[in-house]
Amino acid sequence: TLYNESIVFDGDSYSKTVQVIVEAKEIGLQRYTIGLQNVGGEVTYINNRKDIFVDVLDSRQRVLVLGAVPHPDIVAMSDALSYNESYKIETSLADKFEGNIADYSLVIFHQLPASGGKGLNHVQRALETNVPSLFIWGSATDFAAFNALELGFELRSYNGSSTDIKAGWNDGFALFEPGERTLEMFSMLPPLSVPFGEFSFSPGASTMLNRQVGQIKTKSPLISFNKLQDNKVGLISGEGIWRWKMTSFLQFESHEPFTEFATKVMQYLASREDKSFFRVSGKNDFPEDQPIVFDAELYNATYEAIKDKEISMRISDDEGKEYNYTFSPFGDRYRLNLGQLPVGNYRYMATANNGTQDLIERGEFSVSPLQLEIVNIVADHNLMYQLAKDNGGEMVTRANLSTLADKINAREDIVSMSFENKKLDDLIDFKWLLFLILFLFGLEWLLRKRAGTY
Secondary structure, three states, X not given: OOOOOOOOOOOOOOOOOOOOOOOOXXXXXXXXXXXXXXXXXXXXXXXXXXXXXXXXXXXOEEEEEEEOOOOHHHHHHHHHHOOOOOEEEEEEEHHHOOOOHXXXXXXXXXXXXXXXXXXXXXXXXXXXXXXXXXXXXXXXXXXXXHHHOOOOEEEEOOOOOEEEEEEEEOOOOOOOOOOHHHHHHHOOOOOEEEEOOEEEEOOOOEEEEEEEEOOEEEEEEEEEEEEEOOEEEEEEOOEOOHHHHHHHHHHHOOOHHHHHHHHHHHHHHHXXXXXXXXXXXXXXXXXXXXXXXXXXXXXXXXXXXXXXXOOEEEEEEOOOOEEEEEOEEEOOEEEEEOOOOXXXXXXXXXXXXXXXXXXXXEEEXXXXXXXXXXXXXXXXXXXXXXXHHHOOOOOOOHHHHHHHHHHHXXXXXOOOOOOOOOOOOOHHHOHHHHHHHHHHHHHHHHHHHHHOOO
């Protein structure tokens, strides 16, 4: 037990946020269980326990936001990234920065390099030392100097003008996956001020957000990422993302969607490249109604993918029972579909050989019961209101339940309706009736013949 606290409830409607600081003693994936003691009178005990997973990193990374001139974008990005305590955020103007670029895990260059060569030495230093970089274009950017860097993005024939461009999510983007509210936020974002010119980009670039003109989503990237050998670079090809932060709060009453967007961009760029020869990936927690799927990658000493080796996985549950599985080839990697497993906690050990050495990957995962209605026993009235509104209905609370009949009678689209369904069946399908009729016909014929009236 790492933490205990007694909570006294002072009413039927009561909530409290408990902040727990746990020392990260080990690097890697850690599982913690949060629980409440059962008390009499509860509707259910199932929602008194929750397992969470925390990935403990080996160090706190430093992120530098470097700008050509003071700009609200710099403040917006710095504030959003500062929510993640695993990163230390520093901001500076290019002509006042005296630190060493190589000491940072990621540098965000806002409108750099700028005219007059401002910040160009910092950009070149970052590229020389393989420091991941995110570039944000603006009216102060020196595009001749930027194009000479050969980052996979170019803007030519720039005449100092800009145009407003909206963002459209690219369904084919696979570097990371934003949450549902962040995806919803993308459809509401105001346009960025994008420098106008002949824009070109590397075919190998991965586009997160496309440029959208009106309702037409183009193939030209608004936010994209590229890899330069062992380094990663990103580009936001316009300024004004401070408006995105304001829109996030306006639409969701929270900066969380914008913060998640900025954090995931930073996490992808700043994450260290995995140089291991054997990698196993999969979720940490699976709902009981979904199949459990793991992917594996195997490489030789020159990091060429190996596709014809056997990869096995041994899984054990809480009772010590073990199950053995074998991965199947899946493109350039391997895949294992375990199907559905009973609710519980599991550990796994995957083994492979890349031709020169035996490799082992260990991990754990949980299968959680799918009992959403029991876990969340409070009705979501906002959701019910939105469902009714979206489907042409109306939400009626218990307080005004007496008005329900009048509301239904006032609806012109709710009227009494009758339906008639005619169905014809061939008589030959009813064999017993057919034989009965034939029997009666035959009986009539015999009686008439016997009576001499035939």
